Amino acid sequence: MQDLDNILSSFEGKSGELIPVLQKIQNELGYLSEEAMLRAAEFLNIPESKVFGVASFYSQFRFTPTGRNKITVCEGTACHVKGAKGIKEEISRIKGIEDGETSSCMEYTLEGVACIGCCALAPCITINDDVHGRLDKKKVSDILKEI
Amino acid sequence: MHKVSLTIDGVNIKADASMTVLEAALENNIYIPNLCYHKDLNPAGTCRMCLVEVNDPNNQVIACQTTVEEGMSVITDSPRLKSVRQITLELLHVNHTQDCTHCGKNSNCQLQEVTSYVGVNEARVEQLRKSSPNIEKDTSNPFFIFDHNKCILCGICVRTCNEIQGVDALQFGYRGVNTVVSTFMDKPVIESVCESCGECVVRCPVGALLPVDEMKTSREVSTICPYCGVGCGIRLGIRGERVVNVKGDEGNPVNRGRLCVKGRFGYNWIHHKERLKEPLVKKEGKFVKATWDEALDLVAEKFSRYRGSEFAAFSSAKCTNEENYLIQKFARAVMGTNNVDHCARLCHSPSVAALAQSLGSGAMTNSIEEIADAGCIFAIGTNTTESHPVIGLKVKEARRKGAKVIVANPRRIDLCKKADIWLQYRGGTDVALLMGMCRVIVEENLTDTSFIARRCENYEAFKESLQEFTPAYVEEITGVDPALLREAARIYAGASSSSVLYAMGITQHSHGTDNVLAISNLALLTGNLGKPSSGINPLRGQNNVQGACDMGALPNVYPGYQKVSDPDVKEKFENAWKATLDESPGLTLTEIVNAAHKGDVKALYLVGENSLLSEPDGNHVLEALKKLDFFVAQDIFMSETASLADVVLPAASFAEKNGTFTNTERRVQLVRKAVNPAGDAKPDWWITSQIAKKMNHRGFDFKNASEIFVELAALTPSYKGITHERISQKGISWPVKSRVHKGTPVLHKDSFSTASGKGKFFPLKYIPPAEMPDEQYPFILTTGRSLYHYHTGTMTRRVDGLNILKERETVEINPGDASLLGLGEDDRVRVTSRRGEIEAAVKITPNSPAGMVSMSFHFSESPANLLTNPALDPVAKIPELKVCAVRVEKI
Numbered sequence A: 001m002q003d004l005d006n007i008l009s010s011f012e013g014k015s016g017e018l019i020p021v022l023q024k025i026q027n028e029l030g031y032l033s034e035e036a037m038l039r040a041a042e043f044l045n046i047p048e049s050k051v052f053g054v055a056s057f058y059s060q061f062r063f064t065p066t067g068r069n070k071i072t073v074c075e076g077t078a079c080h081v082k083g084a085k086g087i088k089e090e091i092s093r094i095k096g097i098e099d100g101e102t103s104s105c106m107e108y109t110l111e112g113v114a115c116i117g118c119c120a121l122a123p124c125i126t127i128n129d130d131v132h133g134r135l136d137k138k139k140v141s142d143i144l145k146e147i
Numbered sequence B: 001m002h003k004v005s006l007t008i009d010g011v012n013i014k015a016d017a018s019m020t021v022l023e024a025a026l027e028n029n030i031y032i033p034n035l036c037y038h039k040d041l042n043p044a045g046t047c048r049m050c051l052v053e054v055n056d057p058n059n060q061v062i063a064c065q066t067t068v069e070e071g072m073s074v075i076t077d078s079p080r081l082k083s084v085r086q087i088t089l090e091l092l093h094v095n096h097t098q099d100c101t102h103c104g105k106n107s108n109c110q111l112q113e114v115t116s117y118v119g120v121n122e123a124r125v126e127q128l129r130k131s132s133p134n135i136e137k138d139t140s141n142p143f144f145i146f147d148h149n150k151c152i153l154c155g156i157c158v159r160t161c162n163e164i165q166g167v168d169a170l171q172f173g174y175r176g177v178n179t180v181v182s183t184f185m186d187k188p189v190i191e192s193v194c195e196s197c198g199e200c201v202v203r204c205p206v207g208a209l210l211p212v213d214e215m216k217t218s219r220e221v222s223t224i225c226p227y228c229g230v231g232c233g234i235r236l237g238i239r240g241e242r243v244v245n246v247k248g249d250e251g252n253p254v255n256r257g258r259l260c261v262k263g264r265f266g267y268n269w270i271h272h273k274e275r276l277k278e279p280l281v282k283k284e285g286k287f288v289k290a291t292w293d294e295a296l297d298l299v300a301e302k303f304s305r306y307r308g309s310e311f312a313a314f315s316s317a318k319c320t321n322e323e324n325y326l327i328q329k330f331a332r333a334v335m336g337t338n339n340v341d342h343c344a345r346l347c348h349s350p351s352v353a354a355l356a357q358s359l360g361s362g363a364m365t366n367s368i369e370e371i372a373d374a375g376c377i378f379a380i381g382t383n384t385t386e387s388h389p390v391i392g393l394k395v396k397e398a399r400r401k402g403a404k405v406i407v408a409n410p411r412r413i414d415l416c417k418k419a420d421i422w423l424q425y426r427g428g429t430d431v432a433l434l435m436g437m438c439r440v441i442v443e444e445n446l447t448d449t450s451f452i453a454r455r456c457e458n459y460e461a462f463k464e465s466l467q468e469f470t471p472a473y474v475e476e477i478t479g480v481d482p483a484l485l486r487e488a489a490r491i492y493a494g495a496s497s498s499s500v501l502y503a504m505g506i507t508q509h510s511h512g513t514d515n516v517l518a519i520s521n522l523a524l525l526t527g528n529l530g531k532p533s534s535g536i537n538p539l540r541g542q543n544n545v546q547g548a549c550d551m552g553a554l555p556n557v558y559p560g561y562q563k564v565s566d567p568d569v570k571e572k573f574e575n576a577w578k579a580t581l582d583e584s585p586g587l588t589l590t591e592i593v594n595a596a597h598k599g600d601v602k603a604l605y606l607v608g609e610n611s612l613l614s615e616p617d618g619n620h621v622l623e624a625l626k627k628l629d630f631f632v633a634q635d636i637f638m639s640e641t642a643s644l645a646d647v648v649l650p651a652a653s654f655a656e657k658n659g660t661f662t663n664t665e666r667r668v669q670l671v672r673k674a675v676n677p678a679g680d681a682k683p684d685w686w687i688t689s690q691i692a693k694k695m696n697h698r699g700f701d702f703k704n705a706s707e708i709f710v711e712l713a714a715l716t717p718s719y720k721g722i723t724h725e726r727i728s729q730k731g732i733s734w735p736v737k738s739r740v741h742k743g744t745p746v747l748h749k750d751s752f753s754t755a756s757g758k759g760k761f762f763p764l765k766y767i768p769p770a771e772m773p774d775e776q777y778p779f780i781l782t783t784g785r786s787l788y789h790y791h792t793g794t795m796t797r798r799v800d801g802l803n804i805l806k807e808r809e810t811v812e813i814n815p816g817d818a819s820l821l822g823l824g825e826d827d828r829v830r831v832t833s834r835r836g837e838i839e840a841a842v843k844i845t846p847n848s849p850a851g852m853v854s855m856s857f858h859f860s861e862s863p864a865n866l867l868t869n870p871a872l873d874p875v876a877k878i879p880e881l882k883v884c885a886v887r888v889e890k891i
């Protein structure tokens, strides 16, 4: 509650501020919580459905908290062709989380993303800021054991 | 309106200059395919189906967003247009579940219509088709289903919820191929702010939003919604002998097809198995079935033993005008007493009493339609969007058109979100608030001096009484910031026309009459009477509460508010009814209960009232009813009150009889029989006539409701020009002075209907509510209504879907108070007043101010009126239902 008040205090409450407000909330809280969006809606006098509509339009926003480790699976064309889907399923299986979810221990977050620019290494994933490429299921499970 | 000429496909047409090409074409019966257009909404121009060529084949424009111009030449079909449309349309089909034959929208679907016109390439569609529907249907709402796999993303539902309903439950969510119509957080509809009005459902062009009960009907009957005083026009859809759905009547000027959740979906009680189907007579404490003859003979024989003030009748604001007329006639002419009253006592008797003194007529001065064009709307003591939902839509419409909205309410009601100013004043301090506004207006010379000089009286005395209401004094009493009060006064006085809407928040007080007089002072001061979109507008609660008052179901007046104490009037009615009448006013509802308690009233005829739940101090009522010698209840269900009766007579519901209702704007509208009564039930008018006839009284020989109307119109000056035939297409607002007079949407145009013809100012003093919080009872309890239920719930609580939407009573309490009391959401509490105690679950909400708790009175298991204070307004005798002191404890 207190955090949100602080976050909102640097804005005027005009509807045009929606995106900067959402960005600031995400920067501070790591994601857009339901409560935060409701507060933003009230503060900016915008319907809550609209706040969600806008937030869900931009891929930069997320609605679940992130874990300490962020695992992203590239779903770009090259990786897709080389079996990104299987890689993602393997991660889901091992960590028990689906796309966009965070494990209950708050340790891992899994996310599918568009091409990350390492097509030569396809299929690839990133864990936090490190890229891991030329993966198969075996390699993935080895890497996951290390974090 | 300025017209322009243009050609569409070579056909010369004329169109209003403000029309779009699509509107002009459709109006001239030229079809242009369209999917995202809806006549009630702003064009979105997103489906691109309405593409046309204007003046040049290379100039393709969107017809729904292009305004007509002089000399324009429009081509609606060409190979190029066809191919563009086809590709767009095929993309919709690719994502659309193809099960037309099983779809409720089959034969009535815009996608089918456009497809049959444009045509699609099946092979191409098949190739691209999504494998299977992949979004689960949202069946959370009890009244409609949302199947995203059929949605064509036309946005009509989104715009409806925004532009018409002002609720904004729906929006487009996500992007690209994942775009869907979604609620906040993409939750099931029922968990969103959706009010289940169904407006989006009736506009969805395809089968994506469909009523659960969607089915074709064999015939339709136009009639009037049986719930609130707005009086929306509805069409009952019938199959076989049953009402199977309800549609809004587009032709009715009150609602133009719009309905709220109760009106649209709350009809399942009509054929409910618990309907009373035969007369019941109590023998040795148990009800046994009886024939009509047995029951009526018994009633007639027993009633014959009582005369005058030993008898009393409660009439019903749910019944028709014809029935109310007969019930008061029965009490007066047959039983020889003016002891007849109805539940208006509990809602708007102060309006009737106060406005009769100040303006001469106690009803809405202006029509519902006009609200949308007001410059300022001042909504005080009304939770309009919950209690009068379709009038709430008008307020929202006015706001979209630029009106300023001032809300005065202790609670943060829904309308506060749409308000320019919210005056959060302490419950029961209305006089101080309003007189404070008046003082600002006088001080700042914002009064309408010529209006005051020409049309008002008693101004000086009133002005004198304003002195006391200094901003500081007003702030001390009401808690409202003087600057805000000043701003509200300026807005109200400064607007081109200002309309006051008010309801029970003003009237249900021990000084309710003063509250209404304060409103009338404010309107007179600024000349906001007698002109369109202004006025004083008491919003009446029940469907026919206006009519029940008009028909003289009141102890002091005959039909048309003609005083029982006036000898000329008495003579007129004695001649008409061929009976000797009593010139002394009878007892009011609350007084009747007291008299029964004392044993003075011995026999009671109660029609369609559930007094135990709607009266204050319910325990006292219970005792009083038990003391009666003979008690007859006439209702559609066995209510808590009826179960105490000696004889229960089964009545026909609104869908099973003919007659008229008069809505809150004084519009008399025709109620039509759609189906036969349940079992052996009979219309109330028939039952009352039979009792009178069995008691050997003349003047009750009616074949139908229309004959009764002829008699009542002859005796009621304001209804004089009305007949059933005349209102068969469209209702008309009284006074209707003759068969050719067009009715009176705006009252007091040239003069007021007071004796002097002038509007009268009233000097007022602030008097606190009768019961204020103290150490023992530290909270103020206020009672209210829920959108999903109606009155004491006899009808709505038998509609499963409405129970799902609101299943039980809650006590709303402020978060601060809750934490002081150690309460969590849903905790059970005991609420105790000096008169009784009840239990209910807690709902914690900042909408409730600190120090106040609120409840509705729809639920018999938590009957809030066991707690309320029967302290009466001295003039109108309304009890103080809005304010009483209570204690809240966790259990």
Ligand code: SF4
Binding pocket: B160, B161, B165, B167, B168, B169, B170, B193, B194, B195, B196, B197, B198, B199, B200, B201
């Ligand atoms: S039912 Fe009414 S409130 Fe609910 S989404 Fe549709 S239009 Fe909005």
Ligand code: SF4
Binding pocket: B150, B151, B152, B153, B154, B155, B156, B157, B158, B181, B203, B204, B205, B206, B208, B209
């Ligand atoms: S649900 Fe119906 S009205 Fe809403 S966008 Fe989809 S097709 Fe249009």
Ligand code: SF4
Binding pocket: B225, B226, B227, B228, B229, B230, B231, B232, B255, B258, B259, B260, B261, B262, B263, B264, B388, B389, B390, B391
């Ligand atoms: S607003 Fe009133 S009259 Fe209209 S549909 Fe709803 S309950 Fe019926």
Ligand code: FES
Binding pocket: A074, A075, A076, A077, A078, A079, A080, A114, A115, A116, A117, A118, A119, A120, A122, A123, A124
């Ligand atoms: S597609 Fe995966 S990195 Fe480019």
Ligand code: FES
Binding pocket: B033, B034, B035, B036, B037, B044, B045, B046, B047, B048, B049, B050, B051, B062, B063, B064, B065
């Ligand atoms: S109807 Fe014109 S773009 Fe949809």
